[in-house]
Amino acid sequence: MISHWLKPEIRQSAGYPILLLGGVALLVSTAIGIANFGTHADIAQRQLEDLQVTLQQVVPAEYYDNEPVRDTVTIQEGDRSVQVYRARRKGQVQAVSFRTTAPGYGSSEMVLIVGVDRDGKLLGVRVISHAETPGLGDKIETSKSNWILGFTGRSLSDPPPAGWGVKKDGGVFDQFTGATITPRAVVKSIKGGLEFFATHRAVLLDEASGGHDQ
């Protein structure tokens, strides 16, 4: 049956396996290339929607009339770059949101998103991804506990710098029963985010060169 397609002498030649492997590799890469072309716009759109949903959680809708996901500025800090999303109303930046990271318990990183208003006050914080122990460290999620909501309204001066820690370290924020490392890292990371905002405030609020677009 297959003899029409493939002569035995070809099949038994030394080069056949190589050709076969190469051929299959070519075939599947073409298929993946085509699929990538077909799905990549959809995937980008879905990711943008996801980001939009996340940003809405940390910056309330009344702060903006633009599309913060499309109004971004990238700040280079050390070896990492931070993308900042600006929420504007009537052209003026009212609030910004950006990601910040914290070392988790174990080897993985936690990623947080924070929303900060013009005056450096926190509008909201959410943990986007983490690998903390279920039942112990995962109380940083809103679905498990309200803990993360306690940061709303805080700023670098409220509590004063010495208070920016968990209670065990003399700060004002609660730790969880059985887990201190996770909340400690989150508190530190949020404080770092606020300091980042304070350092780059003028640029983030788009007021670096006199407060309007050229």
Next chain:
Amino acid sequence: MNDYRGIFADGLWNNNVVFAQMLALCPLMAVTSTATNGLGMGLATTAVLLASNIVVSSLRHWIAQEVRIPVYVLLIASLVTLADMAINAWLHELYKVLGLFIPLIVVNCCVLGRAESFASKQPVSAAAADGLAMGLGLTLALVLIGACREILGSATLFSHASLLLGPAFTFLETTLIKDYHGFLLMLLPPGGFLVLGFLLAGKRVIERVAEVRGVKEEFHCSVQ
């Protein structure tokens, strides 16, 4: 003539991927913290198994013995990549639940195992049936283990099923005990091993009972 009944009996019970072949244990431990996750992973794996069995079976006359394993790996890896892209683009809610685990299908040895031991020697229709049967058997095992762990671990069943199957399936989501404080061990990997161990023992008992009954019936027949 192929014995489709036999193929399905093998896939679902006699030669079940998890309960008999003891394959696919790594993704099993990772995803079965809830029944819904198990179902999603099972269905995604079934799709890949079906596709890989069909492709491998239809290429079986061309594939040279010496390079068959690399060829299978290439084919399976690209099928999984395609599934990953498709789910990300068009079933995004599901992707958010399962996203991390879909690439894991590549290392699920049952896919390569079926390609090597069945699809490479059988006609396309039988290979497709085998892929489907093995996939469904795996799905069954994943849902069963997921359900046990979810009930013991958080006293819910099929939580977030509507994310996976659409809003019409919200009725599946049950909370068995309100204010349950959770049994953490069941949600962590050791819980998976414990549940798997008990289910394996249960399967043995059932088979044992069936065997004893079979012997008795035979005995009755011969007496008559």
